[in-house]
Amino acid sequence: MKSHLTRVLDFVRDDDAGLAPGLLGVWGMGGVGKTTLLKLVQRSEEYTIRLGRLDDDDAWTLFKDKVGSATINADNRIPELAKQFLE
Structure with missing residues (x-):
């Protein structure tokens, strides 16, 4: 798990040319x-990240983008x- 944690933290910190993500989907x-990985990221002594919840419309949009219209x-x-699940 440590290598995954290191990779996520490196990705989040990488602010070369202002490209650090504002949102990280897992x-x-x-x-x-x-969940374990995100708990480790959240508790990391090296880096503090504010985690939040997507609103329903953004969650549905993300779901559609990842699943694809053919499947939906x-x-x-x-x-x-899917909408019930997202609630």
Whole structure:
């Protein structure tokens, strides 16, 4: 996990030419360590980051961008289930 933590912190800190991210999205299958990694980032003594929650519209937009319209439109139940999940 330490190498992942180091990579995330290096990415967040990299402000060359003002390119440090204002938002960092983390996604993946359950159980791969996303929450653990973000807790380590948050608790890092080297760097403090304010973590927040996306509003519903931004969460839906991010979901659509990552999943893609072909998947969302594959079944008419997917949009409603996804919106329920995002709540």
